[in-house]
Amino acid sequence: MKYLPFALAAGLAVASLGAPATAAEITGAGATFPFPVYSKWAEAYKKETGTSLNYQSIGSGGGIKQILAKTVDFGATDAPMKGEDLEKNGLLQFPTVMGAVVPVINVQGIEPGKLKLTGSVLADIFQAKITKWNDAKIAQLNPDLKLPDANITPIYRSDSSGTTSVFTTYLSQVSETWKSGLGAGTTINWPAGQGGKGNEGVAAAVKQVPNAIGYVEYAYAKQNNIPFALIQNQAGKYPQPDNKSFQAAAANANWSSAPGFGISLTNQPGDEAWPITNPTFILVHKTTDKPEQTAEVLKFFDWAYQNGDQLATDLDYVPLPDNVVGQIQAAWAKDIKNSSGQPVYKK
């Protein structure tokens, strides 16, 4: 007992000795969706430069709160922040990588990638307006398929998630009844079906429930070989969900149409564009109290744009097209300044 104070003091001394003295560390918090690719990038970046990244995937909402409170060097969010909010809080927003959402199905006798759906049919299914697989509206799109006379069970994300937000943003764009009824958001008041927690929960439910349909991140569906369905894009075509069709959606998009590149890549024009594609975003303060930290953040993402494409593709994320990266770098150089008004980013 009487050695306790000594033990405590010794412990403290050891702890303070162990604290890193020089190596730079950048901290970030936010979206869970890009967490795997950010940690891969961080690992490679640390090997090359010695600068480490401490990223906490606490969810987009948490990331926004943390960057507003300035407890982190950058925040990360899946759903873009609105222009006026960026303006009000003095934040700069830029995209890093893209992902996509695919509908996954479990219908006997239908092979992966064979079922064709339009956005409005998808909306009707999740609104429980279409309840049978052999409904005339689905049959009309799939004349070659033998559709069962079975009830459809919609499976949704029960936890609030960016995936739901992207999916319902798309449904709001293509269906008036969806827009005025359930709307877009991270949590929806689903009228029918069953909820699973996380991509894994939705995927498990779809696998277990015959005649179910759900939606998951493309990367998750691909890595787990879950049968998916095709969706008609704006040009009336049915592209395969893959890197090519996601890149096509990004290439055709007009990124400067929204402040902070805050466009949604859903329902983009182009024959090859996958209709439910989404970028994920980073938030930093425009006028920074800690210019050297912000400079490190920009350096890290600069490095990732130049060297991180392969790592991202390995994890089934989609790198941004080069012209978008150029626009982002221009925005960094123009907008991010230290307290005396000097630009922080140097190419």
Add this chain to the structure above:
Amino acid sequence: MAVLSEQLVKPNLLATSRSSKLPFDQMFRLASFSSALVVLVVLAGIIGSMFYGGWPAFREFGFGFITSSVWNVGQDQYGAWVAIVGTLTSALIALVIGVPISLGIAIFLTQLSPPWLKRPVATTIELLAAVPSIIYGMWGLFVFAPLFARFVQVPVTSLVEGIPFFGTILYARVPSGVGVLTAGIILAIMIIPFVASITRDILDQIPSMLRESAYGIGCTTWEVVRHVLLPQAGVSIIGAIMLGLGRALGETMAVTFVIGNANRLSLSLFDPGSTIASRIANEFNEAIGMQLNALLALGCILFLVTFAVLVLARLLIARVKLT
């Protein structure tokens, strides 16, 4: 130790040593008192901050927050009824399944088990208590639910179809394996270790003389358990059950995975539902504004429900003691 006993045998030294120990004794009292105080302060702090956070939701929706079953984040309309019903139903199922099994385990271990089997069974139960709840959730979702759907939901549904009452509560519209009943079963597995091991300790503490005299006058094992052991241990067993119930009401992760997370009331136990804790786990991460307030208000309600259950348990114990 040697020094201490030397002091004890020297009466003239004893007085001085006692007086020098007095401040220590006071400090000890103070320390243990503040340990007890910490619990109260933490509890008050949690209740206070949750009530403070939930207040806007209570003010906005009033009593309707409890009785309404609407939970629409898009339109900022919130009601807790579905979650309250789901919480109570799943916890009740857990007790109905878990308590008899726990009592069986405890009675077997203390009265019937051959000595060589006692230790393995007891250790297994303690190990069950140490399994993290996420493991139960994952196991429930990936292993238990598919089996449950195939071997219970499908046959039972075709069996009870058309029969009044059972045809309603045991009808699976979508035999997915998850739902309120599945959550109750997983909860039962989770509370069994607690209830069983506390009950075992209670039964162990009953003087063996009582038991032996009962056997001595020719009682069967059943009579000994029913008329001697259970009346002796009754009150304490209710305490053990309440501890299990408290866990079942507040369990979060495992339930979130297997309850199906639908904000709909259904008469069928096979249908998906949601509990207060699972709703909070699902939505807290990204909640802002009124949604956050509503979730904190849900937390307050869970406190109240648990508190009400504990009060009921106290009343029950008091009644049992009287008779």
